[in-house]
Each structure stands twice: as C-alpha cells, then as structure tokens.
Amino acid sequence: MTHRALLAATAIALAGTTAAFADAHTDSPFSITTIEYGERYLASTLIGESVHVADTEIMPGVALAAGTVDEWDDIGEIGDLIVGVDGTLQAVVLDIGGFLGIGERQVAIDWSALRPVYEEDNLEEYFLGLNVTQEQLEAAPELERTDADG
Structure with a gap:
C-alpha cells in the first residue's frame, strides 16, 4: 500500500468514526415535549x-x-x-x-x-x-x- 493510499484509508476510517461519534452525541436530552396519557405518565x-x-x-x-x-x-x-x-x-x-x-x-x-x-x-x-x-x-x-x- 502506498503512503497516499494508507493516508486515504486512515482518513476514511476516522471520518466514519467521527461521524458515528457525532451522531451518538447530537441527540437532545429534551426528547419528550408532549405527554399523551395512555402512552406516557408522570x-x-x-x-x-x-x-x-x-x-x-x-x-x-x-x-x-x-x-x-x-x-x-x-x-x-x-x-x-x-x-x-x-x-x-x-x-x-x-x-x-x-x-x-x-x-x-x-x-x-x-x-x-x-x-x-x-x-x-x-x-x-x-x-x-x-x-x-x-x-x-x-x-x-x-x-x-x-x-x-x-
């Protein structure tokens, strides 16, 4: 594998990891905004x-x-x-x-x-x-x- 191919493979692997990490941490903790009784209760x-x-x-x-x-x-x-x-x-x-x-x-x-x-x-x-x-x-x-x- 050439130096350029190794860098490209590493960049692709890191980009996928970073995207997955970002996706996992962008969920808002404020996910429930409405309560419909029968499905959720206080x-x-x-x-x-x-x-x-x-x-x-x-x-x-x-x-x-x-x-x-x-x-x-x-x-x-x-x-x-x-x-x-x-x-x-x-x-x-x-x-x-x-x-x-x-x-x-x-x-x-x-x-x-x-x-x-x-x-x-x-x-x-x-x-x-x-x-x-x-x-x-x-x-x-x-x-x-x-x-x-x-």
Whole structure:
C-alpha cells in the first residue's frame, strides 16, 4: 500500500468514526415535549392513583363499558416507584390494605402488570387495573426497605 493510499484509508476510517461519534452525541436530552396519557405518565399523577383488581382479563387500550370499574375491588394506591440507575422503571410500589395508613403494607409489582384502562363514557379519565386474585395479593411478599432507602 502506498503512503497516499494508507493516508486515504486512515482518513476514511476516522471520518466514519467521527461521524458515528457525532451522531451518538447530537441527540437532545429534551426528547419528550408532549405527554399523551395512555402512552406516557408522570410519576406525580401515578403516585396516589388507586389500583383496582379484576378477576377478568384487562385489555389495555380498550374502552370499557361505563361503570365497569365500579365493580372492581379498590385494593390500594401507588405509593412509590422503583427506578433503576439505568433509568428504567423497575417496579411500582402499592400501598395495600389497612385503613388510614394503619395495617397497610407495601408490595412491589412490575409496571407491565398494571393496565391503564378507560371507560367509554369518560375517555379523559384512566383507571389502573391489575389481573390478580385477592388470594395472590394477600400472599404477595411485603417490600423490604434497607436503611439507605429510607
């Protein structure tokens, strides 16, 4: 390979690396500018949201008949979110049972287990459903916190 050919090959290789490096670092950290509920949720609206259990399968994105959620058991509410250091939502902490915080316990469930659903007479308000039985819920292990977690 001649000196000129070696320089040309090196320049092409560096240009490709530089372009790939530039592409990887030009993405803006401001990628979300609009929130459409049903696809994205704010943690502040999820925390405190009631969670209902249903013994029938809940299909996400399908509007339910008016009054359907009234027939489901309200088992508690979202008390916290568990986010990994990689930025992924690892679990949702449910505050279940008890009365006015007395006798309440916390269980962690996968976010993917919750089903945001709507009733056909009010598509603006969503409900969170969970396909588990009361027995499964009562048998769920309680979330243990370490001192570092608070």
